[in-house]
Amino acid sequence: MKFLPLLILLGACAGGESKSGKSDTSIDPAAGVVVKNQDFNRGKPLVYSPQQDYYPSPKEGAKSALENESAARDLNRIQKLTGGKDPLVVMMTNCYAKNFEQAFKVAESVYDSHQNLPTYWNQVATCYLLQGNERKALLFYNKALEVTPQYVPALNNIGVMYEKNGQDQKALVALQRALKNGKFTKTPRFNLGHLFLSYNLADEALPLFRGLADEAPADVDVRAGLANSLAQLNRWQDAWDEFSRIPEKDRRRSDVGLTMALSAHRLGKEALARDILQATDVSDADQSYAANLRRLIGE
Numbered sequence: 001m002k003f004l005p006l007l008i009l010l011g012a013c014a015g016g017e018s019k020s021g022k023s024d025t026s027i028d029p030a031a032g033v034v035v036k037n038q039d040f041n042r043g044k045p046l047v048y049s050p051q052q053d054y055y056p057s058p059k060e061g062a063k064s065a066l067e068n069e070s071a072a073r074d075l076n077r078i079q080k081l082t083g084g085k086d087p088l089v090v091m092m093t094n095c096y097a098k099n100f101e102q103a104f105k106v107a108e109s110v111y112d113s114h115q116n117l118p119t120y121w122n123q124v125a126t127c128y129l130l131q132g133n134e135r136k137a138l139l140f141y142n143k144a145l146e147v148t149p150q151y152v153p154a155l156n157n158i159g160v161m162y163e164k165n166g167q168d169q170k171a172l173v174a175l176q177r178a179l180k181n182g183k184f185t186k187t188p189r190f191n192l193g194h195l196f197l198s199y200n201l202a203d204e205a206l207p208l209f210r211g212l213a214d215e216a217p218a219d220v221d222v223r224a225g226l227a228n229s230l231a232q233l234n235r236w237q238d239a240w241d242e243f244s245r246i247p248e249k250d251r252r253r254s255d256v257g258l259t260m261a262l263s264a265h266r267l268g269k270e271a272l273a274r275d276i277l278q279a280t281d282v283s284d285a286d287q288s289y290a291a292n293l294r295r296l297i298g299e
Contacts (some may be wrong), residue, residue, distance in 0.1 A: 006126055007156040007178075007187040045116045048148065087114070088123050095127040103127050118148035126157060134161060152178045156188045163195060171195060186212060193225050202232035220250045231259045236266040251276065254283040258290055265297050273297050 087110045094103035107124050114120035125140035138161065144154040159174035172195060178188035189208045196205035209226035216222060227242035243251070243260040251257050257280030264273035274297055282290040 005187060005190065006129070006160055007122075007153040044113065046113050048117050048119075088119065091127065092123055095123075095130050098130075100127065100131050116147060118144040118151040118154065121147060122151070122153045122157065125154070129157070129161060134165075137161060150177065150181045152181045152185065152188065155181070156191065159188070159191060163191070168195065168198075186215070190222065190225070193229070197225065197228055197232065200232055202229045205229045206233070217245075220246055220253075220256075224253070224256050227263075228255065228259050231263055234266075236263050239263045240267055252279055252281045254281060254286045254290075256280075258282070258286060258293060261297065262293060270297070 087106050091103045091106040094100070094106065104124075104127070107120075107127070110120075121140050121144035125137045125144065128134075128140060129137035138158065141154040141158050141161075144151050155174050155178035159171045159178065162168070162171035162174060172192075175188050175192045175195065179185055179192060189212060193205040193208040193212075196202070196208070205225065206229040209222055209229055212219070212222045213226050223242060223246050227239050227246075230236075230239035230242060239259070240263040243256060243263060246256055251260060257276055261273045261277040261280065264270075264276060277290070277293055277297060280290070
């Protein structure tokens with residue numbers, strides 16, 4: 001199953017000079033941005049507003065259904081938009097680069113100003129999760145919920161953590177809670193869709209992916225989820241049509257190529273099914289499925 005994405009929101013909360021007097025430097029390895037702790041505001045606590053959780057989307061239109069919710073897909077662009085001076089952006093860029101010591105220094109440097117923002121605690125938790133410290137991650141996700149009850153990003157990320165550990169029932173509860181709360185629901189919808197697909201609950205998954213595909217037709221992950229949902233429902237022509245809308249360079253993906261090959265086989269396109277299957281880069285998790293397909297299609 002495709003790993004579920006974290007919901008990471010980056011607000012523009014950079015401020016004035018730090019009171020700490022520290023001269024620690026953060027270097028963003030992706031963008032070459034150099035930031036000092038005194039660039040960040042360690043002063044009066046900021047008041048939370050949901051608008052702080054959004055960041056700009058590109059003007060040319062959405063290629064990702066999640067692009068204004070889950071910044072992990074495009075941290076380089078966000079760094080440029082914020083000039084490398086937003087502490088939460090700098091912190092998360094360091095986290096994804098595995099520069100955890102520097103990331104937590106940035107978090108500590110803005111604690112006084114950011115402690116009332118659920119976004120801040122959500123980011124700290126995600127950094128611990130990326131570090132592999134799930135116990136602390138859960139603690140800080142719950143801190144975000146303490147600051148703002150039913151905070152969707154924290155609920156989504158708790159669901160991701162449970163899914164990663166095979167606790168799918170708990171993941172389902174967390175993601176459904178996230179979906180009920182209105183804002184930032186595209187990422188929980190996407191994650192729930194994949195969770196339903198893993199249990200062959202395509203009737204539940206299909207409307208989730210259909211809605212996301214309407215919002216971002218060029219998102220390959222969403223299109224693959226929609227096509228796989230249709231295939232689970234034995235709607236082979238519809239599944240084939242959706243797979244065919246995915247760019248050829250992405251059809252080698254395991255979550256695309258395998259079921260696309262099966263769809264071709266079901267539609268009597270035997271030679272094409274074999275060609276697609278042979279070209280697919282099969283993931284370790286899908287080796288058994290691929291072996292069964294080879295026997296069925298006769299590669």
